[in-house]
Amino acid sequence: MYKSCIFLWLLALITPVLNGQESLGYRLDTGDVFTVQQQAEQKVVRDFEWGLQEITNRLNGILQFRVVEKNREGYLLEFSFKELSLHIKSNTDGDLLVVNTSRPDNEDIQSKIYRSLLNYPIRMKLHPSGAILSVEGGNRLVQKLIKVAGISDESLRLEMENGLMQDYSSEALAASYEPLTHFYPTTAVRVGESWENQFRGNQPTENCWTLDSLGPVKILISGVSKTQTQTENHLWGTHLEGTQTTSIVCDAATGFIREMLTKGYATGFSTQTQSGNSKIPTTIESKISYTLIDHKHVQ
Template identity: 35%
Template sequence: MKALTILLIFLSSLSLTAQKVLQYNLKTDDTFRVEQQAKQHITQDINGVDQIINNHLKSVMQFKVVKVEQDVIVLEMTFQHLKMTMSSPELGELLNADTANEDDADLTSKMFKGTLNIPVTMIMERTGKIQSISGGEELIASMFKAANIIDGATIEANKAQFEKQFGSEALSNSFEQMTYFLPAKAVTINDTWENVYQGDLRAKNKWTLSTYTEDAYTVSGNADVTMSNIDENVTMVLTGTQKTTINANSKTGLFKEITVEGIYIGDTQVNAQNMTIPTEITSTITYKILN
């Protein structure tokens, strides 16, 4: 009896410490929808007076698996809904753009409508690292078309700004924030690994496998972050930290819900006025599988 008890304890300990391979296991024609919500609270000290801006972005994206290979998964993404609001306690509502808006006079909403149902192709490694994205150029062209902007000079003057949000490289960097959190090696509970996000939000992430069952697992992450937005008019560089919590499906590797909380502090340089504005941003971003 004593020997049996020891054996059971031994087998139980093996189960607890067994290594897990965390990766995406999706099949061709799998589809899922993701709702993203991003809230930013921006405080800028302008000559000793705080100016506050609140941004809220909501989007719904549909993903379809079009091909599965040994090392990569090819997905097609389309936007199904996009809404952005910007407001200030002092200045009131500054922007309210929504693809559900029926007002044809709202130029920003019309441009957002141009993003709907335009396919973007994503090639993703099984860790969630994105090798490439194509379709960003078509997305931006559709935005200009939806707003009936056909003048070549106007398009060229504004294209670079749209590429920072909707270009293929920008989309790749953005999507990695909801896909790229899996390790390249087998891990056990409490093991850690690292990766880096590139782009305007550059983050060095340290991940930990917190829990694991046959059906679900959780990953927690902490990151040191540099947020930058640099153009000929404004230079903003902020540094800070992010804390991420991920609940995911053990069978598919796909997240169920992600929460990212961050705080970033630095300066905004307005070049034309030679003005330096202390800036602080707190943000909460959530991603949720809708089906």
């Protein structure tokens, strides 16, 4: 009986190998530090009665992820912005926002706010599959940014807080950066097999991932997704549906991305909060890339 149990235990261990299956996921060590370059471009086109309005958003940033703890649940990471630039331009009104934290302007409130994002530690708990279990520090970051803005008018302060919470609250940060991390399956797979997961937030996404290649150095994964966008603020409401494609190159040793490129296209309508419920035909075309530019281990 004892020998039979040993045989079954060994068989369970080697069956995935015999079937060509692999358990994919993160294999990080405490002290690992990953530095990532983010580049994003989004074009929003609204078809008004008077003509087309095109708004182009360009964002460039340097992000850093440091592994501060490894436990049974997964990993505790410390995330921070190291550099950030943002350019928003309209075909009708020209530049709406130009900020570059590497060229600070102490007279510009927007420059001061975005510089306050730098090096502020946000902690996130990461499951080995890449699901972000929780985020801590985002809400405190929002309060810091409001303090830096120095707005005394209570209504303006509240309006700013609501806007910042949509982008930098703990919940918003978890939703924003889960697409960068959460693409691994929870069960063993072989090359050519697919699996599904979902992203949360006000832009829920249903994803189908495929393991395209698995080697000793890198892992190739591709994804096809259905997206929905439902947002509301004091200026606009946006209601869109679309698709996106993702290609990922991961490091086989750590599971962390080397390169990621996501392209998306969505259509639907917008509404102006102050002018009733008239629907304005709207499209959004987006492209976002992440590139690992440094990986080191520190004590």
